[in-house]
Amino acid sequence: MQPLSDAPRFPHTSRFPHLSHWLRDTTEDLGLRLIAALGLLLYLVFIVVPVFMSLRSSFTDENPLRSGSHWIGLANYSEMLHDSQLRDSVLFTLALAVGVTVVANMIGLAFAMLLDRTELSYRVLRTIAFLPQVISGVIVGFVWKTILTEDGLLNDLLKRTHVVHQPVDWLGTPHLAQLSVGIVVAWVLSGFTTVVYLAALQNIPRELYDAGSIDGANSRQQFRMITLRMVAPATTISVTISLITVLKLYDIIQVLTSGGPADATQSTAQYIVKMAFTSDRFGYASAIAMFLLALSAVIALSVTSILRRREVDL
């Protein structure tokens, strides 16, 4: 009996095998082309066109409450150079991106190594580890706000265990609030990085470790010489995506601190929204958005390039 996949789909043409193959290939091609075209259309409509619209807007004084706008050339970009609030938000965003990426990737790799087992209990733990990644940023923000406020779970725990006598200002002082935001975002991203590293670890042939053991390599040497080298491509993906995710972060911070106290945790994305919908400066907000896009692209390309070279070196 012929397998189903090889059964002729156009029996009436089976006497003409070339025609049958041609029709099958053409139909499959058409289906693929349609799917590709739909994807391209969505990409065009929701990504490319808005980017170009935003680029055009960045050279104008467009205002959401006013119809029409005037071409003002590079004035918005020039203003950005002297905008101290923008500078602070960019510095905070960059620091957050670097810090969170390092921490989330270290946690992800550590978790992945701990969870690289096939037993049911480990599969359950893997699901738990991935949970932060699938929860909406808004919910994450609300939950952590409940944990970190004065009478929150964390302060309650610290007081009950006599670690502190007075509640800690997790969200009330600029540096602690920045640290708190970093911890929450790293927690969310660690779910993603764990999965990426887990997938990479599962592709490492056991024979490499066996050979390492025979050669007398201890656990640390095996980690450095085998594990780190074999997960290098995963590191490239995980680091790049983590960086991009944090550079455009909005929802978690908005709910957790609203950018406060005193704008200390205001991300660049939040500043864009503030300029657009509170200060009514669409044009200026678009210019900052273009800057953020360019900054993200440069960072992503640079980091990918560096890490790809590292993959080869390793």
Added chain:
Amino acid sequence: MLRRSAAALVAAGVLVLTACSDSGSGSSANGGGTLTYMTFNSPSLTPTFWKQSIARAQKDVPGVKIKQVVAPSTDRDSYAKQLQASGQFPDLLQSITPSQYTAAGLLRPYDQSWVDQNFLLPQGNAIKGKVYIPPTNSQIIPLVFYHKSLFKKAGAQVPTTWQQFLDANAKLKSAGLTPMELGGNDPFAAAMPLTGAISADVLGKNPRWIQQRYAGKVKFADSDVVAAATKMRTLVTKGYFEQGALNVSYADSIKNFNAGKAAMYPMGSWYLGSIPKDQWNDIGVFPWPTDDGSVVVPFAVGGSMAIATKVGDPAQATKFAQAWSLDPDNLKALIEGDGAYPMLKDKTLADYHVTVSPAFSDSYAYVTRTDTKVSSIGWATNDDALPGSGNNDFYAAAQALFNSGDVKGQMAKLDKAWSTSTQ
């Protein structure tokens, strides 16, 4: 072939975009007498309140249908602007800041004779002489609420001057009590002392100050404003606010104060709606103190709904808005739940059949008395409303004063933000 496909894709994309953005404005697009109405929810203005209040106003406008658009947060203005940007500006907008829209001609003024006929302060929230939200109610922002029992325990007196206020704080602290509660994690709440100090000290002496700031004749960095802002910094450095005040949410601050964890609570009069009945006799209220003890009332006249210029059926929309604005049941909910002072003509509190705390009655006296009333800075909805992101910048400056002694620098930042907003 490839070029043709690409062209077709671009054309299709543009068509989709056009279809997305060209949604028309409210009723004209929906037709059939449907008005879109932007509302928001709060602990006292619940979905049930809106449902019932809309149903009552609809009875006065036969056939009108209301499509409610609920703002995702209490920041109605940002949401209204997002709706405008996407071509979905509502026909009716509840409790917005009209000054942000009037320059763009997005709002329709009410008939002045109707306003004059029905409200105590017809020009209370007027913009350049025109009324865009009926002045139905008012708030005092801030008042200082206090626990009489804690004051008694500490031997503190209710202050009228700034020095007496500092003395009371010192006595309370010496008695081992937390002098002041402040839900500083929410920037507007953190700014209550700054709002009080600048409204009382600066606007109290010069009620035209905000208009002069628009004209560039005065600045936040001027010595009188810096001196007023320094008062807030003094309260911080002396440790009169609760420990970690910026880590306390607004909701928690109400719980803390009601539980007696602090002796005083500077907050807008809307807190009156949150005083538990068993505390009615213990919680008193006084206005933010001035240097010489004169009473200055930082005041904001609120209102009901604004009507969009492009509404399909202006007559129907106006009739609905007027019915809603004059409905005593709506005012009853606002008085009891939101501590709003009613501003309808020819009515007494008894006419609304409300049950209010003694603190409400005491503070309502400041509305009816002839004390100096000034626009509460950062809260006014009339010509004294701050430009652009001015309110948010003001609140952020107040938070910054918790961690920075550079009061003049913070005020200078406000001047810079003002210039950016008005350029």
